Amino acid sequence: MLEVRGLVKHFGGVRAVDGIDFAIRPGEVFGLIGPNGSGKSTTVNLVCGLYAPTQGQILFQGQDIARVATHKRLSLGLARTFQNIRLFTNLTVWENLWMAENAPAHRAEAGFLKRWVGGRGNARERISQALEFSGLAHRADDLAGSLAFGEQRRLELARALAARPRLLLLDEPAAGMNAEEIAQLDERIRMLQQQGYTILLIEHHMELVMAVTDRICVLNFGRKIAEGTPAQVQADPAVRDAYLGTGA
Amino acid sequence: MDFYYSLAQIIGFHALLGLSAYVVLLTGQVSLAQAGFFAIGAYVAAMFTVLAGWHLVPAMLAAGLAAAAMACIVGFPALRVRGLMLVIATLAFGEAVRLFFFNFDYQVAKGEVKVGPLGGEGFRQIRWFPEHGWTGLDVMLFVWTVVALVAGALWWLDRSRFGAVLRAVGEDELAAQSVGLNLTAVKVTAMTIGGFIAGLGGAIYAHYTTHIEHSNFGVLLATFAIAYPILGGLRNVLGTIVAVIFVQGFLVEGLRFLGDWRNLLFGALIVLAMNLRPNGLIDAATARRLARLFGREARRA
Numbered sequence: 001m002l003e004v005r006g007l008v009k010h011f012g013g014v015r016a017v018d019g020i021d022f023a024i025r026p027g028e029v030f031g032l033i034g035p036n037g038s039g040k041s042t043t044v045n046l047v048c049g050l051y052a053p054t055q056g057q058i059l060f061q062g063q064d065i066a067r068v069a070t071h072k073r074l075s076l077g078l079a080r081t082f083q084n085i086r087l088f089t090n091l092t093v094w095e096n097l098w099m100a101e102n103a104p105a106h107r108a109e110a111g112f113l114k115r116w117v118g119g120r121g122n123a124r125e126r127i128s129q130a131l132e133f134s135g136l137a138h139r140a141d142d143l144a145g146s147l148a149f150g151e152q153r154r155l156e157l158a159r160a161l162a163a164r165p166r167l168l169l170l171d172e173p174a175a176g177m178n179a180e181e182i183a184q185l186d187e188r189i190r191m192l193q194q195q196g197y198t199i200l201l202i203e204h205h206m207e208l209v210m211a212v213t214d215r216i217c218v219l220n221f222g223r224k225i226a227e228g229t230p231a232q233v234q235a236d237p238a239v240r241d242a243y244l245g246t247g248a
Numbered sequence: 249m250d251f252y253y254s255l256a257q258i259i260g261f262h263a264l265l266g267l268s269a270y271v272v273l274l275t276g277q278v279s280l281a282q283a284g285f286f287a288i289g290a291y292v293a294a295m296f297t298v299l300a301g302w303h304l305v306p307a308m309l310a311a312g313l314a315a316a317a318m319a320c321i322v323g324f325p326a327l328r329v330r331g332l333m334l335v336i337a338t339l340a341f342g343e344a345v346r347l348f349f350f351n352f353d354y355q356v357a358k359g360e361v362k363v364g365p366l367g368g369e370g371f372r373q374i375r376w377f378p379e380h381g382w383t384g385l386d387v388m389l390f391v392w393t394v395v396a397l398v399a400g401a402l403w404w405l406d407r408s409r410f411g412a413v414l415r416a417v418g419e420d421e422l423a424a425q426s427v428g429l430n431l432t433a434v435k436v437t438a439m440t441i442g443g444f445i446a447g448l449g450g451a452i453y454a455h456y457t458t459h460i461e462h463s464n465f466g467v468l469l470a471t472f473a474i475a476y477p478i479l480g481g482l483r484n485v486l487g488t489i490v491a492v493i494f495v496q497g498f499l500v501e502g503l504r505f506l507g508d509w510r511n512l513l514f515g516a517l518i519v520l521a522m523n524l525r526p527n528g529l530i531d532a533a534t535a536r537r538l539a540r541l542f543g544r545e546a547r548r549a
Contacts, residue, residue, distance in 0.1 A: 049425075074427060074428030091419070095416075098409055099413065102428045117408040159427060
C-alpha cells in the first residue's frame with residue numbers, strides 16, 4: 001500500500017529524517033512511534049506532501065508520490081488528521097465535511113459544477129452518514145470552533161474519512177484525550193480496520209498503540225531502530241534504550 | 249434630488265469595488281490591486297463606448313473580462329506570496345497600472361475633436377449617458393441593477409460549496425490542501441472573479457464621472473476597496489454594502505458640513521467603528537438577529 005524507501009529530510013543542518021524504510025500492507029494498522037524529536041511527524045508530513053523529501057522515494061500503490069502536489073494526494077486516496085487539530089473553525093461542522101466533496105469517491109457521483117458550486121442538497125446524504133458515524137449529527141450547524149476538544153478530534157477524523165481514502169494517516173489522535181475517549185478511539189480504529197481502511201498511526205500513547213496496531217516501526221533520531229509486531233518491538237532492547245536511556 | 253441620485257451612483261460603483269475586494273479577502277488575501285482592475289475597467293469601457301461607439305452594456309462586459317483576464321494573470325505570481333508581501337506586490341501592481349494610464353495616449357479624431365485617453369490629462373468626454381438621454385434616475389437604477397445582480401450572484405456563490413471553499417482556504421491553507429483543495433486554483437479563481445467585478449465598477453465609474461485620469465485610481469481608492477469588506481465583515485455581501493453606505497453616504501457626504509474637520513472625524517469614526525464592531529458592521533450575531541427578524545416575517549406572511 002505505502003512503501004517508504006531511503007527517506008531523508010534535512011532542515012538546514014538538522015537531519016530530521018535520516019534514511020527510513022518501511023512498508024505498510026493493505027488492511028493493516030501500522031504504528032509509527034518514537035521519542036520526541038525522533039522524526040515521526042516529519043515522516044507523516046513527507047508522506048502527505050507538506051514537505052518535499054531531500055532524498056528517497058514514497059511509493060503509494062506502486063506510484064512514486066514524493067513530488068506529487070499535496071492536494072492531489074487526497075485524490076490518490078491519502079487522507080490525514082493533524083496532531084494539533086486543524087479544522088476550519090469558522091465553518092460549520094457540516095461545511096467542514098463538505099470540503100471533502102472534491103475527493104475522487106465523490107467525483108463519480110457529482111459532476112464538476114455540482115461539486116464546486118452546487119448547493120447543499122447534493123451532498124446531504126453523504127455528509128449525514130459521516131455525521132452519524134462520528135456522533136456529531138446534533139451539532140451539524142454549529143461552528144467547528146465551538147465544539148469541545150473531543151468533538152473536534154472526531155470531526156477531523158470524520159472529515160478525513162469523508163474523502164473515503166485508502167490510507168488514513170492519524171497523527172497523534174489520542175493527544176489530550178482522557179481514558180474514556182482513548183477507549184472510544186481504540187474501538188473506532190478497530191472498526192475502521194474492519195471496514196477495510198489501512199491506517200498509519202503515529203502515537204505517543206503506548207497502551208493504545210500496542211492494543212490496536214498489527215506492526216510497529218520505531219524511530220529514534222530520524223532512523224528506524226526496530227520494526228515488528230507489538231510484542232517483538234516491546235521485547236527489543238534497542239527500543240527500551242531509546243525510551244528509557246541506555247542501561248535501563 | 250439629483251444630488252441623491254448622484255450619491256446613490258457613487259455608492260453603487262464603490263459597492264462593486266468593495267465586493268471585488270470581498271471575494272478576494274474571503275481567501276485570506278489582502279489585495280491592494282483592486283483599484284488597478286477598477287482603472288482597467290474604466291479605461292476599457294470608455295474606449296469601447298467613446299472610440300468604438302459600442303452600447304454601454306457590452307462595453308461593460310468587455311471591461312469586466314479585460315480586468316478579469318489581468319487579475320488572472322496577476323493572480324498566479326502574486327498569490328505565491330502571502331501576508332505583507334502580497335500587500336506590497338498588489339500595491340506595486342496597482343501603481344504600475346496607474347502609471348501605465350499616466351503615459352497612455354490613444355486619441356482618435358471624431359469630427360472636429362480628438363477623443364480618447366491622453367496621458368496625464370486623462371480621458372475626457374465619456375458622455376454615453378447624456379448622449380443617450382439618460383436622466384440621473386435612469387443611471388441610478390441601472391447602477392443599482394448591476395450591484396443587485398453582482399451581489400445576488402455572490403450571495404448565491406457564498407451559499408454554494410465554492411463559498412465554503414473560499415473561506416476554508418482563507419482560514420487554514422494547510423488543512424485546505426490536505427482535504428484536496430488546490431490553493432492556487434482557488435485563489436486565482438477568486439482573484440479573477442474579483443477582477444471582473446472591479447472592472448464592472450470601473451466601467452460605471454468612467455461613465456458616471458465622464459472624465460477619468462490616472463490620479464483617480466491611486467492608493468486611496470485601493471485602500472477604500474479593502475476597507476469596505478474589512479469594515480463590513482466577511483459574514484456576507486450585505487456587510488460590505490452597508491460599509492460602503494456608511495463610508496460614502498455618511499462619512500464622506502454626510503459630514504461635508506464639517507469642512508476641513510471632516511477628514512479628522514472620518515478617520516476617527518473608522519477607528520471607532522472597527523473597535524465597537526471588531527467582526528464587521530454585520531457580524532454573526534447581527535446576521536442571526538436579521539435572519540430571525542426576516543424569518544418571523546416570512547412565517548407571518
